[in-house]
Amino acid sequence: MILLVAILAGWVAGLILTCSQKRPWTVPPLAKSWMVLVAFLPQFILLYLPGIRARVPDSLAAAGLLVSLALLLVFCWFNRRLSGVWLLALGLFFNLLVMATNSGFMPISPQTASQLVPHDTLAALGSGDRFGTKDILLLPEQTRLIWLSDQFLPPKGFPYQVAFSAGDVLIAAGAFWLMVTQGKAIETPKSKIAKESKC
Amino acid sequence: MKNQIAKLFVFLPKINRQHIQVAFALLALVLFVLGAGAPSDGGIISR
Numbered sequence: 001m002i003l004l005v006a007i008l009a010g011w012v013a014g015l016i017l018t019c020s021q022k023r024p025w026t027v028p029p030l031a032k033s034w035m036v037l038v039a040f041l042p043q044f045i046l047l048y049l050p051g052i053r054a055r056v057p058d059s060l061a062a063a064g065l066l067v068s069l070a071l072l073l074v075f076c077w078f079n080r081r082l083s084g085v086w087l088l089a090l091g092l093f094f095n096l097l098v099m100a101t102n103s104g105f106m107p108i109s110p111q112t113a114s115q116l117v118p119h120d121t122l123a124a125l126g127s128g129d130r131f132g133t134k135d136i137l138l139l140p141e142q143t144r145l146i147w148l149s150d151q152f153l154p155p156k157g158f159p160y161q162v163a164f165s166a167g168d169v170l171i172a173a174g175a176f177w178l179m180v181t182q183g184k185a186i187e188t189p190k191s192k193i194a195k196e197s198k199c
Numbered sequence: 200m201k202n203q204i205a206k207l208f209v210f211l212p213k214i215n216r217q218h219i220q221v222a223f224a225l226l227a228l229v230l231f232v233l234g235a236g237a238p239s240d241g242g243i244i245s246r
Binding site for chain 2: 043068069095
């Protein structure tokens with residue numbers, strides 16, 4: 001949800017920017033977009049389809065998730081020249097790294113999780129249990145690379161409470177930047193002069 | 200109903216290749232962030 005807001009905000013900002021420059025906004029020219037569909041498929045089947053999600057063992061779900069993230073990283077490599085993709089790739093890499101070192105899922109501490117669900121729900125779960133779609137409940141002392149885990153929360157009183165990681169922040173920033181710039185480098189007055197002098 | 204079908208036939212030819220490319224690129228980007236990101240609101244608990 002928060003990541004989709006980043007895309008939408010980037011789109012609106014991009015539209016305002018291009019409108020002020022009196023040129024049309026164009027969609028970022030992503031290469032090999034079909035790879036994203038292929039990469040997302042294992043996640044969709046193993047994590048999002050309720051009937052299958054309940055039957056699939058955690059180890060298989062974790063493997064599917066890691067394969068999916070690795071494929072998305074390959075997609076980033078093919079689009080590395082687009083502005084903002086390096087941020088997306090770095091965020092993705094951080095998430096992949098912390099998941100790979102914590103049983104294939106994104107670790108979340110009971111303390112952070114307690115801000116998201118009622119106490120009774122959390123009391124029924126133990127350390128190592130799945131939480132949410134991609135998370136695993138782990139005590140801080142059991143978590144590797146804790147600084148990359150889902151440890152951030154929006155300010156108290158914010159209407160939508162969600163835990164997110166440093167990787168998620170970078171992914172949101174990258175998606176925003178990609179939409180604003182449409183994958184091109186932004187022309188500053190300095191770069192414009194340099195470009196014109198080359199011509 | 201007839202009117203709606205007629206409207207659809209007027210609208211369909213206006214969808215060109217570029218519109219499909221835009222929709223596909225946006226879909227790819229949406230799926231990318233959904234796939235790459237791992238924020239949790241505790242929506243689905245333990246499977």
